Amino acid sequence: MIRLGLCCTFADEPIKFATTTATAVGRLDRAVGLAKLSALCLANADALLQALHFCAQRGIGCFRVNCQILPLATHPQLGYAVDELPAGDQIVEKFRACGSFARARGLRTCFHPDQFVVLNSQRPEVVAASLRELEYQSEVAEWIGADVVNIHGGGAFGDKPSALDRFARALDRLSDRARSRLTVENDDRVYTPRDLLPLCAATGIPLVYDVHHHRCHPDGLTEAEATAQACATWQREPLAHLSSPLAGWQGPGPQRHHDYIDVGDFPECWRQRTLTVEVEAKAKELAVLRLQRELTAAGWPLRGDSPPW
Numbered sequence: 546m547i548r549l550g551l552c553c554t555f556a557d558e559p560i561k562f563a564t565t566t567a568t569a570v571g572r573l574d575r576a577v578g579l580a581k582l583s584a585l586c587l588a589n590a591d592a593l594l595q596a597l598h599f600c601a602q603r604g605i606g607c608f609r610v611n612c613q614i615l616p617l618a619t620h621p622q623l624g625y626a627v628d629e630l631p632a633g634d635q636i637v638e639k640f641r642a643c644g645s646f647a648r649a650r651g652l653r654t655c656f657h658p659d660q661f662v663v664l665n666s667q668r669p670e671v672v673a674a675s676l677r678e679l680e681y682q683s684e685v686a687e688w689i690g691a692d693v694v695n696i697h698g699g700g701a702f703g704d705k706p707s708a709l710d711r712f713a714r715a716l717d718r719l720s721d722r723a724r725s726r727l728t729v730e731n732d733d734r735v736y737t738p739r740d741l742l743p744l745c746a747a748t749g750i751p752l753v754y755d756v757h758h759h760r761c762h763p764d765g766l767t768e769a770e771a772t773a774q775a776c777a778t779w780q781r782e783p784l785a786h787l788s789s790p791l792a793g794w795q796g797p798g799p800q801r802h803h804d805y806i807d808v809g810d811f812p813e814c815w816r817q818r819t820l821t822v823e824v825e826a827k828a829k830e831l832a833v834l835r836l837q838r839e840l841t842a843a844g845w846p847l848r849g850d851s852p853p854w
Contacts, residue, residue, distance in 0.1 A: 546846040547815065548653065548782070550607030550823035551600060551833050558830055560595045563588045565616050570623050578623065582616060583630035589614050590639035593689070597646050597654075605833055606848060607653040607784075607821050610691065612682055619674070619681050627684075637688055644690035653821055655693035655784065656682045656726075665699040665712040676718055683723035693784055694726040695753050698736035698744075705736075709744050716748055728753045730786065733800045737764035738771040745778040752778045755786035756812055757825070761800050769814035776818065783818075787811065788825040804828040808839040816845060 554562065563585040570578045593610065600608050615636075617623050627633045647654055662675040682694050702708050716724060729745065730753040731738045738752065738759060745752045754775035756768055766774070776783040789807040790799035804827040815822070826832035840847055 546819055546848040547840070548606030548821045548848055549833050549837055550609060550653070550655075550784075550821055551596075551605050551830055552609040552657075552823055552825055553611045554829055555596070555599075556827075556829040556831050558599060560592055560599065562592050562611050562614065563616070564613055567617060567620055567623055570617060579625060579629060580631050582625065583632045583636065585616050586614075586627075586630065586636045587632055587639065589616075590636060590643065593640070593643045594646060597643060597650070597652055599830070600652055601646075601650040603830075603834060604837065604847070605830070606651070607655065607823065608647075609655050609657055609823055610685070610689070612656055612658050612678075614685060615681070619677050621674070640685060640688040644688055647690055653693075653782070654686075654689050654691040655695065655823075656686055656691055657695045658682055660697065662696050663699040664696065664715040665702075665708045667702055667711075672715055676715070679723045679727065680720060683720070683726050686726055687722055692726060692781060693728050693753070694723065695728045695730055695784070697730055697732045698741055701735050705740060709740070713744060713748050716750070728784070730755050731758050731762070733758040733761040735762075737762055737766075738775060739764040739766055742774055742778070750778070751775075751780075751783070753784050753786060755788075757786065757788040757790070757802075757810070758800075760794070768812045772812065772814050772818065776820070782821055784821040784823065785815070786823050786825055802827060805832045806836045808836065808843065811836075811840065811845075 565585060596608055627636055658678050662678050663671055664675050666672050679694060686694055699712060728751045729741055731741055738754060741752055752775040754771055759771055789803040789810045791801040791803045802825055806824060806826050824833045824836060
């Protein structure tokens with residue numbers, strides 16, 4: 546059965562995640578800045594619980610958490626550990642309450658760090674910053690029970706085998722908490738499923754199959770073959786991504802995402818799968834709910850109220 550996932554934010558629902566800028570916080574005394582950040586973290590924990598309630602009420606089985614849920618947490622000058630914040634214990638308690646709610650309602654949660662996370666960079670400082678980001682997101686993931694922190698393969702730097710070897714070696718620098726949640730996704734320009742599957746086999750890192758990226762950047766595998774091989778890398782419910790091109794498959798720039806999903810873009814080979822599908826569409830919950838209705842009308846088996854593993 547298919548579990549649909551909503552990504553990070555809302556289009557119409559009055560559920561907002563607070564943020565700030567380094568410039569705004571940098572003007573403040575450190576103690577005042579930490580108090581401001583603490584208040585934002587508390588507000589975001591409340592917003593996350595609201596988001597999870599919405600998903601539970603509407604049969605949406607997965608929610609991707611915004612990677613800035615703790616604003617500026619890994620900023621090189623303004624970053625902080627949660628125990629430095631005035632309400633640090635309360636923040637963790639609130640996020641753990643989100644995890645308890647998600648478990649009780651069978652909701653899956655996950656993270657997708659920004660593109661600056663590049664484990665195979667040739668620059669040591671970029672790798673170090675990437676590792677810090679993964680550790681931070683994995684800490685929050687532990688609080689809320691999220692089982693996925695998903696990244697792209699990174700750059701090829703003119704030599705894919707060497708780049709993938711650097712990626713594999715960087716994994717040894719992650720904590721067990723981060724390593725156990727890490728997944729890797731094929732992208733639309735550099736790494737295909739065929740490129741990443743040997744890495745996944747060698748390291749035990751699951752592959753998040755993005756079918757839109759695969760259509761933009763094919764590798765000779767059919768969607769059914771890529772799906773089957775990606776699913777085989779998981780020891781729990783596999784996760785995949787789906788989106789539709791903004792201007793259609795014959796239009797310019799098919800990499801760009803549409804506001805909604807064309808139900809025809811949903812791979813038929815997923816029909817008999819047990820799979821979490823994150824809907825990457827600009828209309829957010831409106832896109833997920835429309836797709837939910839269209840799949841149900843087409844006889845697809847959907848679920849949103851049973852545990853994912």
